[in-house]
Amino acid sequence: MAKEKIIYTCEECGYKTPKWIGKCPNCGEWDTFKEEEEKKINKNFSLADIEKTVSSFSDIKIEENFRYKTSVKEIDRLLGGGLVQGEVVLITGNPGIGKSTLLLQMASEYCEYGDILYVSGEESLTQIKSRGKRLGIENSNLYLMSEVIVEKILEYVNYRKPKIIIIDSIQTISSENSMSISGSPSQIRESTLKIVEIAKKTGVCFFIVGHITKDGKVAGPKLLEHMVDAVFNFEGEEGLFYRILRSSKNRFGSTNELAVFSMGEEGLKEIKNSSEFFISERNEKNIGSMIVPVLEGTKVFLLEIQALLTEGSNIGIPKRIIQGFDRNRIQILMAIGEKRIGLNIGTKDVFVNIPGGISIKDPAADLGALISLLSVYRNVEISQKIAAVGELGLRGEIRKVFFIDKRLRELEKLGFKGVYVPEANRKEIEKRDYKLKIIYLKNIEEFLERM
Structure with missing residues (x-):
């Protein structure tokens, strides 16, 4: 008993x-x-x-190399080439950001492979139908279910054998084996375990929507992220028309992949040339602005680093307002600049921004960030047809970066004329032909001489 x-x-x-x-x-x-x-x-x-x-x-x-694919190439790229049979994907994001819209569009795409089931514990069937009609979805093999008991959902899976199931959201689903309320850690854990078990036994794919807390973490036990095969985070600022889908975990593909979508009346559309999208609004020459080719997963993005310096207050600590770049990294670059090239900005208010709302984690953006600060400090304009790539060491040396060919090819595609690169990448670069003027640098002092 x-x-x-x-x-x-x-x-x-x-x-x-x-x-x-x-x-x-x-x-x-x-x-x-x-x-x-x-x-x-x-x-x-x-x-x-x-x-x-x-x-x-x-x-x-096993079926070799079989994956469910869509016409949205960015989605397939994030999934590592498509959705693997029996894969369980967790999609998280702020309320109202467009998770349900994205998944409904994906459900319509996957209908060519067979029956698709969309399960909602938050909306009625008429509400889902209204959104689908607005998106132009009219698939006869897309089925809707309004249910919150996981055992009933899995019983339907055994009966109809759909190819893919979407659960919106896991916080509303509960198991009859647990006495706690829906959304509690034990209910989320119990329901997800059952979903993962049935996915691996039957080969049915699952997309699970997960709410996040006010500090950006997935609501529920941390175990939830470990149980699923992939975790995608849906990001976007309120008032902006674009959304970013980022993979933080993927057993069947690369992690830290990133895809950009635009939000419109007809739903979400992929932005294929995302680099051009993020650097479109620029003058020919600017002070305190540098373009850097950064790597997100397997894709290169061209992003702009903007810097601004103002006189600090006589009372108190100078401001350090950093958006889209690691604050500690900026502090290190400022220290390198002060020690190696006389960049004395310790008493000034420092502002660094990455337009577009994307955060840079790639250390190859170090050189571009320091050049932006130096440009403002010396009031020197920088051509927006020249980019910079390189990681800085504490001695001021510019270290070798990986995937240099992919970075340079992206710059070529966008019509750039030149690029500052580490001397350590010279042998690799000289093996190929580029339409760019390659400027090799051993250390930050060499750039100061050229400047």
């Missing part, structure tokens, strides 16, 4: 304890324990039951 007892579960990592405590001993977070009722069901497994789950490696049959 099932026994019930009260336990406390950490919302961040799923750690359980029989009594409430303030700080989780597993993940170190404070005030994350929630009271739940847990059922314990004693089961005895026979050796015959266990042997049914074991197969010889040589006996397992």
Whole structure:
């Protein structure tokens, strides 16, 4: 007989304890324990039951290189070439950013492979139909279900065998095996475990929508992100017409891939030439502006780094307002500039911005960021047809960067005339022909001499 007892579960990592405590001993977070009722069901497994789950490696049959694909190339690229059978994908994002719209459009694309099921625990069928009509979706094999019990959803899967199922959202789904309320860590964990289990057994693909908290984390236990095969984060600023889909985990493709979409009345559309989109509004020459080719996953984006310096206040600490770039990295670059080339801006207010709302994590943007600061400090204009790529060491040396060919080809495509590159990449670059003027630099002092 099932026994019930009260336990406390950490919302961040799923750690359980029989009594409430303030700080989780597993993940170190404070005030994350929630009271739940847990059922314990004693089961005895026979050796015959266990042997049914074991197969010889040589006996397992797979469809080589088969993936579900769409006409949206950016989606397929993020998925590593398409959706793998039995894959479970978690899509997160702020409320109202367009997750449901994106998934409804994707569902329509996948209908060519067979039946697709869209399950909503938040909207009625008429609301989903209204959105689909606005998007121009009229697929007869796209089925809608308004349900919150995971066992009922999985029973339908066994009955109709759809190719792909969309769950919107996992926070509204609950399992009859758990006594806690919908959205609690145990309910999310239990429901997701059942979904992953059925996906691996049947080969049915699942897209799961996950809400995020005010600090940008996925609502529910951290275990949720570990259970699924891929995690995509849907990003975008309120008032902007574009959206960014970023992969933070992908078992069947590259991580940190990024795709850009525009939001319109007819839904989301991919922006194929994203580099041109982010650097379109520029003059021929600017002060404090530099173009850098940064790598996001396997794709190169051309982004603009803008810098501004103002006289700091006589009282208090100078301002450091950094958007889209690592604040600590800017502090390091300022220290390098001060030590190696006399960039004395320690008492000034420093502002650094990456237009478009994208954050740069690629260390190859170091050189471009320091050049932008130096341009403002010396009031020297920079041609917007010249880019810079290179990582800076603490001694002022410009270090070798990876995937230099992809970066230079992207600059060529956008009509750039020249680029500053590390001397350490010379051998690799000279093996190929480029329409760019290549300017090699060993250290930041060499750039100052050329400037």
